[in-house]
Amino acid sequence: MHKLPDDAFLKIPEDRTFIRKRGGYKLPLEVSKPPHVLVGASRTFFVFSNDFVALPPRQIGISHKKSEALALYLNSDFAVYHQFLTSPEIKRPVATLKALLRLPVPFSDRDRGSLSDWVALYNTIDASGGGTNLFGESDIASVSLRPFLNEINKLAFESLKLDARLQASVQDLVHTKKYLVDGQVGEAAVRRPDDSDIDTYMSALQGELDSFLGEDVPARHRITAIRSDDAGMVELELAQNTSEAQTKTVFTTNESGSGVLSSILHGFREKRSQWVYFDRNVRLYRGSNTYLLKPMQRLHWTSSQAFADAQIVIAEIFCQGHSSVELTNR
Amino acid sequence: MAISVPAAGNSGSGNVETPANAFRLAFIAKCHRLLALGYNSLDSKTLNSAEETVITGLLVQAINGLIEDENAPSWMEPFIANDDPPQNTPGRLGKRRRRIDIEMVQMQKGARPRFLFEAKRLGRRAALKAYLGQDGLNLYARGEYAREQVHAGMLGYIQTGDPASWAEQVRSALASDPKKHSVEGDGGLIPHSVVTELAFTYRSRHTRAAIGLPITVIHTFLSFC
Numbered sequence: 221m222h223k224l225p226d227d228a229f230l231k232i233p234e235d236r237t238f239i240r241k242r243g244g245y246k247l248p249l250e251v252s253k254p255p256h257v258l259v260g261a262s263r264t265f266f267v268f269s270n271d272f273v274a275l276p277p278r279q280i281g282i283s284h285k286k287s288e289a290l291a292l293y294l295n296s297d298f299a300v301y302h303q304f305l306t307s308p309e310i311k312r313p314v315a316t317l318k319a320l321l322r323l324p325v326p327f328s329d330r331d332r333g334s335l336s337d338w339v340a341l342y343n344t345i346d347a348s349g350g351g352t353n354l355f356g357e358s359d360i361a362s363v364s365l366r367p368f369l370n371e372i373n374k375l376a377f378e379s380l381k382l383d384a385r386l387q388a389s390v391q392d393l394v395h396t397k398k399y400l401v402d403g404q405v406g407e408a409a410v411r412r413p414d415d416s417d418i419d420t421y422m423s424a425l426q427g428e429l430d431s432f433l434g435e436d437v438p439a440r441h442r443i444t445a446i447r448s449d450d451a452g453m454v455e456l457e458l459a460q461n462t463s464e465a466q467t468k469t470v471f472t473t474n475e476s477g478s479g480v481l482s483s484i485l486h487g488f489r490e491k492r493s494q495w496v497y498f499d500r501n502v503r504l505y506r507g508s509n510t511y512l513l514k515p516m517q518r519l520h521w522t523s524s525q526a527f528a529d530a531q532i533v534i535a536e537i538f539c540q541g542h543s544s545v546e547l548t549n550r
Numbered sequence: 551m552a553i554s555v556p557a558a559g560n561s562g563s564g565n566v567e568t569p570a571n572a573f574r575l576a577f578i579a580k581c582h583r584l585l586a587l588g589y590n591s592l593d594s595k596t597l598n599s600a601e602e603t604v605i606t607g608l609l610v611q612a613i614n615g616l617i618e619d620e621n622a623p624s625w626m627e628p629f630i631a632n633d634d635p636p637q638n639t640p641g642r643l644g645k646r647r648r649r650i651d652i653e654m655v656q657m658q659k660g661a662r663p664r665f666l667f668e669a670k671r672l673g674r675r676a677a678l679k680a681y682l683g684q685d686g687l688n689l690y691a692r693g694e695y696a697r698e699q700v701h702a703g704m705l706g707y708i709q710t711g712d713p714a715s716w717a718e719q720v721r722s723a724l725a726s727d728p729k730k731h732s733v734e735g736d737g738g739l740i741p742h743s744v745v746t747e748l749a750f751t752y753r754s755r756h757t758r759a760a761i762g763l764p765i766t767v768i769h770t771f772l773s774f775c
Contacts, residue, residue: 383624434625436579436745439572458569508568528659535660538573539698 224258224267232274248274251281257291259320263303266294268342280317289327289338292345295365296376299323301390304398326379337375341368388424388523396522413452413521415470418445422454422468424526429456432534435463442466448478449516456510456533481513501529505537573663578701579745581654581665582770584629585705586747588613589772598709598775602671605707605774606651607633613654628657637666639694650695651705666695666702672716673709673775681706682723682731687754691732693761700763706771713750713771720769724754732756734764744768 239245254270259280268291275281284290293299306319327334345368365372377387399406413421422443429441442457447470459466473481501520502513510533514520591612597605610633617626631654636647652667668689670681680686687704689695696702708716721739724731728738737755744751750771757764 431625433572433576434580436583437572437576456569458572460567505569510569531658532660534573535658535662537569538577538663539661 224265224269229273248281251275251283253283255284255287257282257284257287257294259294263300263307263320266291266299268292280320286327286335286339288342288346289335290325292338292342292365292372293325293327293376293379294323295369296372297369297394298373298376298380298382298390300394304393324380326376334379337379341371341375344368384424384427385524385527388527392522392524396519400519409519410517412449412516413518417518417521418447418452418470419468420523421521421526422470424523425454425456425530426465426468428527428530429533430465432530438463440464440466443468445470446473446477446481447471447516448473448481450478451481452514452516452521453481454512454514456512458508503533503536510537574701577656577663578665578768580625580629580656581703582744582748582751582768584613584616584626584631584654585609585667585770586745587616588631590747591616594772594774597707598673600774602651602669602707603634605671606669610652630655630657637695639697648689648694664699666699667705667770668695668703669705669707671709672706672771673711678716678719678723681720687731687756687767690765690767691756691758693758693763696765697761697763699765701766701768704767704769706769708771708773709775711775713773716771717750717752717769721752732758737766739769742768744770 239249252272252274254272256269256273258265258267258269258273258275259282260266261278261280268288273281282290302323303319306322307316308319327338345365373391377390382390396409399409422445426441426443433439438461440459440462442459443466444455444457445468446453446455504511504513512529512533519525588609589612592608597608610631613631616622617629617631631652634649634651635653636649638647642648650666651669654665654667656663668686670686671677672681681704682688690702690704706713706716706720717739724733724738731754734755734757739752739754742751742753748770752769752771753766754769755764755766
């Protein structure tokens with residue numbers, strides 16, 4: 221959310237214009253003064269305001285000279301990730317002030333350079349009207365930051381100097397894994413991955429494997445994925461005598477191929493208790509090729525899973541590569 | 551036969567063929583690149599009479615300093631160099647375990663790639679014997695070190711003479727009594743370029759009858775004089 225709707229603000233009636241004496245009034249008054257960031261008690265919004273707004277109980281106000289930059293940063297995936305890991309029960313609206321205060325802020329008033337990109341992005345969003353609401357309307361005061369989230373995240377990751385692996389951890393937790401906490405089986409985590417998800421997974425897997433080889437070994441990985449409704453298979457093939465990035469291809473299998481993939485995966489399902497079955501990844505090592513079989517659920521096709529898969533493949537090939545064919549199910 | 555200085559370039563040379571070989575070559579190259587960077591950051595001339603453990607300690611400290619530097623390149627991040635870690639071998643427990651001089655480990659999920667370096671000073675009279683002997687190269691050949699690896703490293707800290715002449719002495723000793731050193735067929739000491747940053751690297755291959763897993767030993771000669 222970029223701005224709160226006008227009807228979210230009420231003029232304080234005269235009979236409630238008082239200040240507390242025992243609890244102190246300097247700090248509450250200070251955070252009510254603009255420029256400041258208005259924070260929802262359940263962390264559902266972080267909105268910059270340039271008006272004097274008295275905050276109701278449990279809502280948080282942050283007074284900062286460059287509050288517009290802070291408001292954008294607080295809307296980034298990293299801020300959500302950090303609050304998720306540091307708040308005791310973020311799923312319910314009990315995110316704590318203590319957790320919010322622990323959030324690292326990658327810019328300061330003293331370092332004007334660190335702020336300039338944020339302020340520029342805020343001005344761009346402000347000038348554009350901030351996008352549209354759920355109904356596609358753009359002419360109301362409450363507007364969404366959703367169209368700008370990629371830019372906000374990019375800026376946050378650059379400011380925090382997070383590498384690709386850490387960025388994937390943040391984004392996969394916020395957009396996928398978060399929906400599996402506390403016994404949830406959220407659609408975002410268990411839905412069937414689309415071609416774009418698979419391509420992202422393959423890019424991360426290929427990048428990680430090839431970066432391990434680096435410039436010292438003239439070989440790169442060619443990756444092919446075959447998808448069906450229930451299961452998918454990724455083939456990693458080592459292309460020799462090249463330092464050029466190799467192709468990534470996705471195929472959709474026919475009915476019989478789909479049956480074969482599903483039956484392999486079902487064969488490796490592990491019975492953990494009377495009623496719970498875990499779908500696990502299957503890895504097959506054969507000569508220059510490695511095959512990864514995975515259930516067709518989004519959580520198995522994230523970038524962070526690709527990094528984890530690459531590490532396991534490297535470890536298993538490196539440490540157990542003395543025989544020609546090995547089959548592992550973990 | 552005299553051994554010439556290996557040509558620069560074509561780092562990480564070796565037979566890729568399988569993914570296992572490719573990953574091993576890449577890992578070994580990274581370990582040696584770290585070694586070279588650590589060595590280059592030392593004032594090597596001041597260590598021309600230092601004890602082996604002193605040089606090893608400083609080398610490991612320098613390598614870990616590079617790894618932990620805030621601006622370290624990302625490939626270094628998962629590495630750690632261990633100074634004098636005990637090695638688990640059958641029949642030796644607790645304090646009786648032997649200690650390898652340097653162990654490089656890549657930290658990651660699952661089994662972790664490891665590369666071991668046994669170091670010996672080369673300068674005094676009996677140095678060659680120590681380098682090749684029961685507490686040197688022979689530890690690999692006997693399978694006391696690197697039992698689960700097919701590659702390992704020897705480091706020669708040269709305090710007198712030059713790397714090429716020491717390499718020739720090692721080559722000659724291995725060639726004159728290959729059985730004693732468990733040299734495999736044509737696996738005597740030959741130049742072997744691992745990374746361009748290290749000019750004097752060689753390799754030898756040894757059968758390990760005791761454990762049934764041959765080993766390729768990469769010899770790196772570092773000058774401290």
